[in-house]
Structures are given as C-alpha cells and as structure tokens.
Amino acid sequence: MDRKEFLKNASAATALAFFGLSLESCSSDQEDTTPGTGNPPASSAVTFNITENPFNALQSEGGWLLHPSENILLVNVGGQLSAFGSRCTHTGCTRDWTFPNNVFQCNCHGSQFDTNGQVVNGPASSPLTKLSVSVNGDIVTVG
Ligand code: FES
Known part of the structure; x- marks a missing residue:
C-alpha cells in the first residue's frame, strides 16, 4: 500500500468512526448464520x-x-x-x-x-x- 492509498483508507475509516460505523459493517456478502427454522411458506394453504x-x-x-x-x-x-x-x-x-x-x-x-x-x-x-x-x-x- 502506497502513501496515497494509506491516506485514502485512513480518511475513510476516520469518517466512518466519526459516525459510529466500521468498515466491517458494510459487508454485503454476509451469509445468514442463524440456523433455519424450517418454517412453512408464508401463506396458510x-x-x-x-x-x-x-x-x-x-x-x-x-x-x-x-x-x-x-x-x-x-x-x-x-x-x-x-x-x-x-x-x-x-x-x-x-x-x-x-x-x-x-x-x-x-x-x-x-x-x-x-x-x-x-x-x-x-x-x-x-x-x-x-x-x-x-x-x-x-x-x-x-x-
Ligand atoms: S443452508 Fe446450509 S445446507 Fe442448507
């Protein structure tokens, strides 16, 4: 990582920290790790x-x-x-x-x-x- 890239990432992390966010919370490809319940379909019949x-x-x-x-x-x-x-x-x-x-x-x-x-x-x-x-x-x- 060069100096320019470091400063860019540090600025983004600082801005997110200011708003109480983290880079980790922005991940969009997280898998649902909650065990499924095997729920039936939404409609009743x-x-x-x-x-x-x-x-x-x-x-x-x-x-x-x-x-x-x-x-x-x-x-x-x-x-x-x-x-x-x-x-x-x-x-x-x-x-x-x-x-x-x-x-x-x-x-x-x-x-x-x-x-x-x-x-x-x-x-x-x-x-x-x-x-x-x-x-x-x-x-x-x-x-
Ligand atoms: S959701 Fe993991 S095996 Fe079906």
Missing part, C-alpha cells in the same frame, strides 16, 4: 391441480418438485404425497434443492434429508418442517 405442469411430475412415484412460487418441497413416495417447508434447517436456504438418490439435497452446503424430512447428512442437524397434504380429485392442498 397452497392449492394446485396435480394434472397441470409442473405439478404433474408428482403423479409418478419418486416424482418431486420445489413449488415454483412457494417454499414447499413435494415428493410422491409410494403413491402418497409428502410436503415440507423448503427452508433448510442449516442456515435457511430455500430455493437451491435437488433430489439425487431419493434424498432432498440443499445445495447451499450439501445437507441431505430423506423423504420423511429427516437429516441424512449434515451440516443441518434438524429435520425439515413437515406440512399437511390433502388430495381431493386432482386438487392438492398443502398446509
């Missing part, structure tokens, strides 16, 4: 038609999806639908999920959950929040 795309993927055993607009993971296990809040219980990622080898995998840090929402591999240590599912003809209601 979500309804969809299982014959319509993309929900028709759930008609086959082993079919799964992340709801396109709600934080809900869905899977067909043995002809029965199960649903979970998609907020990962590690640090709260909600939308980066895959389903390799019949496990839900959060790709933020690699936690895996079985089709009952139980942790298979960490770093998460708590299960996903299970949501109620009811089916009436082609209409599925979650939550």
